[in-house]
Amino acid sequence: MAETNGVQAAVDIPADKAEILARPLEERDDIVVCENVHKWFGDFCAVRDVSMRVKRGEVVVIFGPSGSGKSTFIRMINRLEEHQQGRIVIDGIEMTNDVRNLDAIRREVGMVFQQFNLFPHITVLGNITLAPQRVRHMPRSEAEALAMQLLERVGIPEQAQKYPAELSGGQQQRVAIARALAMQPQIMLFDEPTSALDPEMIKEVLDAMRELAATGMTMLCVTHEMGFAREVADRMAFFDEGALVELGPPDQIFNNPQEDRTKLFLDQIL
Amino acid sequence: MTARAAPAPLPPATTVGLQGWLRQNLFSSWGSSAVTIVLAVVLSWVVVNLGAWVFVEADWTVIISRVPLYIVGLYPYEGYWRLCICLLLISVLLGMSWRAWPNAARRFAFAFGVIMLFVGVFPHEMAPDHRALLLLNLPFIGLGYVLTPRPAETSPGRFEAMAGSALAPALERVAIFSTPRRMVIAALVALVLTMILILGIAGVPGLDPVNPQDLGGLMINLLLAFFGIVCSLPIGVGLALGRRSNLPILKVACVIFIEVIRGVPLITLLFMSRHILPLTFPEDLNIDRVYLAGITITIFSSAYMAENVRGGMAAVQAGQTEAAQALGLRGWQTTLLITLPQGLRNIIPAIVGQFISLFKDTSLVYFIGMLDLVEMGRVSVQGNQEFIDNGREVYLFIALVFWVFCFSMSFISRRIEGVLGVGRR
Ligand SMILES: Nc1ncnc2c1ncn2[C@@H]1O[C@H](COP(=O)(O)OP(=O)(O)OP(=O)(O)O)[C@@H](O)[C@H]1O
Numbered sequence: 026m027a028e029t030n031g032v033q034a035a036v037d038i039p040a041d042k043a044e045i046l047a048r049p050l051e052e053r054d055d056i057v058v059c060e061n062v063h064k065w066f067g068d069f070c071a072v073r074d075v076s077m078r079v080k081r082g083e084v085v086v087i088f089g090p091s092g093s094g095k096s097t098f099i100r101m102i103n104r105l106e107e108h109q110q111g112r113i114v115i116d117g118i119e120m121t122n123d124v125r126n127l128d129a130i131r132r133e134v135g136m137v138f139q140q141f142n143l144f145p146h147i148t149v150l151g152n153i154t155l156a157p158q159r160v161r162h163m164p165r166s167e168a169e170a171l172a173m174q175l176l177e178r179v180g181i182p183e184q185a186q187k188y189p190a191e192l193s194g195g196q197q198q199r200v201a202i203a204r205a206l207a208m209q210p211q212i213m214l215f216d217e218p219t220s221a222l223d224p225e226m227i228k229e230v231l232d233a234m235r236e237l238a239a240t241g242m243t244m245l246c247v248t249h250e251m252g253f254a255r256e257v258a259d260r261m262a263f264f265d266e267g268a269l270v271e272l273g274p275p276d277q278i279f280n281n282p283q284e285d286r287t288k289l290f291l292d293q294i295l
Numbered sequence: 296m297t298a299r300a301a302p303a304p305l306p307p308a309t310t311v312g313l314q315g316w317l318r319q320n321l322f323s324s325w326g327s328s329a330v331t332i333v334l335a336v337v338l339s340w341v342v343v344n345l346g347a348w349v350f351v352e353a354d355w356t357v358i359i360s361r362v363p364l365y366i367v368g369l370y371p372y373e374g375y376w377r378l379c380i381c382l383l384l385i386s387v388l389l390g391m392s393w394r395a396w397p398n399a400a401r402r403f404a405f406a407f408g409v410i411m412l413f414v415g416v417f418p419h420e421m422a423p424d425h426r427a428l429l430l431l432n433l434p435f436i437g438l439g440y441v442l443t444p445r446p447a448e449t450s451p452g453r454f455e456a457m458a459g460s461a462l463a464p465a466l467e468r469v470a471i472f473s474t475p476r477r478m479v480i481a482a483l484v485a486l487v488l489t490m491i492l493i494l495g496i497a498g499v500p501g502l503d504p505v506n507p508q509d510l511g512g513l514m515i516n517l518l519l520a521f522f523g524i525v526c527s528l529p530i531g532v533g534l535a536l537g538r539r540s541n542l543p544i545l546k547v548a549c550v551i552f553i554e555v556i557r558g559v560p561l562i563t564l565l566f567m568s569r570h571i572l573p574l575t576f577p578e579d580l581n582i583d584r585v586y587l588a589g590i591t592i593t594i595f596s597s598a599y600m601a602e603n604v605r606g607g608m609a610a611v612q613a614g615q616t617e618a619a620q621a622l623g624l625r626g627w628q629t630t631l632l633i634t635l636p637q638g639l640r641n642i643i644p645a646i647v648g649q650f651i652s653l654f655k656d657t658s659l660v661y662f663i664g665m666l667d668l669v670e671m672g673r674v675s676v677q678g679n680q681e682f683i684d685n686g687r688e689v690y691l692f693i694a695l696v697f698w699v700f701c702f703s704m705s706f707i708s709r710r711i712e713g714v715l716g717v718g719r720r
């Protein structure tokens with residue numbers, strides 16, 4: 026789509042990111058490394074033996090049937106779920122029980138949820154400035170300036186003083202994106218960010234995500250918006266029954282899937 | 296211009312108006328008609344008899360001649376003006392609340408003003424200066440209202456729009472309670488002043504100390520319930536957090552405290568406070584029973600408060616904690632900034648409910664020799680040959696007083712619930 030180029034031109038990309046983006050994917054370093062990761066709930070194996078490397082600035086779309094372990098997998102990347110076997114390394118930091126590592130990783134990784142999970146008792150501005158002030162110890166004025174800048178970027182600066190419940194679903198999700206970005210993460214996780222939205226609001230959220238991808242953010246998105254995937258994803262990962270079945274560029278997934286299960290699933294949803 | 300649509304058809308007469316209402320609600324079937332008629336007969340029998348007694352036979356002089364006893368107990372007459380000042384402070388706070396949370400507090404402030412007006416003009420013996428002080432409550436509610444700025448999200452009222460441009464700058468200048476912090480400070484100052492005024496300070500002329508045992512009547516019921524709730528809130532929060540904590544010792548200690556207190560009737564705790572607690576004090580330490588009762592009621596209330604708070608926090612969605620964690624907030628930060636505030640908001644109606652039941656429970660303090668409203672009622676009947684036959688009047692009056700307070704509080708609580716339901720969840 027032509028729009029991507031337009032967006033790319035409109036946003037200003039930090040110099041270090043621009044330098045990375047200039048390099049082809051193969052020559053960038055791995056920012057997320059998962060090796061033989063497993064996760065059980067009781068006896069039930071929700072994620073089995075998943076290995077995946079994500080390059081800096083890469084956009085990976087994760088899809089697959091309900092219950093296939095997509096959410097569980099990306100929640101392990103910021104330790105909302107603990108992996109029980111295998112290895113996860115985020116930007117060189119090993120995921121262990123060490124609190125310092127965990128703090129460092131959570132600072133690197135931002136997350137956007139299906140249900141937005143904004144804090145209903147504080148204003149939009151308060152939602153965005155909370156973590157920068159409390160975790161990064163940013164002075165309030167600076168945090169607020171940053172928040173306004175981010176709200177500008179997602180297109181709703183006029184909503185700053187409202188409470189989340191006063192906003193539409195699409196606006197809430199954009200606030201949630203701004204809130205995650207305020208921590209200046211290196212990686213953004215999206216768990217079905219548009220599934221709880223009415224159709225007319227999906228586009229505004231996807232646009233914000235497109236813009237983010239264009240700035241060179243590393244993104245792992247669980248989504249079934251195949252148009253978005255085709256256009257923005259560098260690679261797509263198909264999960265089924267807890268396993269990573271197929272991982273490849275959108276062109277391969279859509280036009281020439283290597284696995285029968287991928288083809289079957291795509292036939293069902295397209 | 297398009298043609299006007301045909302008028303919507305009217306509903307059948309049997310479903311609207313008085314006739315429809317009666318039919319739907321009282322006489323919808325043979326069974327319900329029978330119930331309606333039987334209940335109507337019984338109710339009218341009760342109402343007629345009670346009404347005849349209330350308006351014809353009953354002799355209300357005992358109430359009218361003892362009003363101060365019921366309201367303030369043996370509080371010295373010279374100090375009545377101090378209590379009147381306390382009421383004025385409450386009026387200012389109510390006026391502030393009215394302005395800041397119009398939907399939740401307006402009726403409360405209004406009801407308080409009406410009661411003060413009623414008490415102020417009620418024809419019975421009262422010193423004119425007390426009467427004047429009581430009537431001053433109305434302007435003081437207005438004062439609190441004016442001292443508080445209009446919340447940004449509300450539109451100006453009718454009066455304000457009329458007075459509008461002329462008064463606006465003046466109104467803005469006097470609106471000194473412009474931040475939540477200032478309002479909290481105002482409330483705390485009022486609280487401390489109230490305590491000083493009620494109990495007095497030795498050596499300050501006009502503020503002669505009052506023997507705590509002379510506090511009585513409705514005042515002591517309200518004071519005990521109010522301080523019980525206010526003090527038990529932080530303690531209850533602490534206990535609830537302890538119960539949720541990962542430290543086994545802290546957790547077990549909190550669970551034991553909560554469950555032991557909840558498993559013992561308040562009356563037992565009151566007896567223990569009167570007769571057993573002092574055994575553990577140094578001999579020369581003589582704590583007045585009023586304070587012992589206050590401490591006991593606070594402890595009692597804390598255990599229930601802890602369970603309320605825990606329930607309120609448990610009702611906060613898991614996604615809230617996850618979002619906070621994902622942002623890098625520590626566990627205690629998540630609790631203090633996210634879970635606890637939302638949990639407390641969830642339980643405002645429960646706290647009002649607890650206040651109501653605590654208020655009723657405070658009548659138990661007469662068992663440890665305090666002169667609360669119920670005990671004052673008993674004394675006024677049995678301590679006086681003249682009124683020995685007027686027990687019915689007195690207890691009916693007391694029941695009415697309790698009911699008016701409890702009913703209006705639960706009414707207000709429902710309003711608050713409604714207000715919290717919109718906008719901020
Ligand atoms: N906390 C939990 N306890 C027990 N089982 C769980 C838990 N969370 C997830 N599961 C199970 O793990 C499996 C994978 O769940 P997950 O939420 O990762 O699926 P998903 O691919 O995200 O599905 P969906 O598209 O419905 O969101 C499911 O069978 C689910 O029932």
Ligand SMILES: [Mg+2]
Pocket residue numbers: 095096097216217
């Ligand atoms: Mg999921």
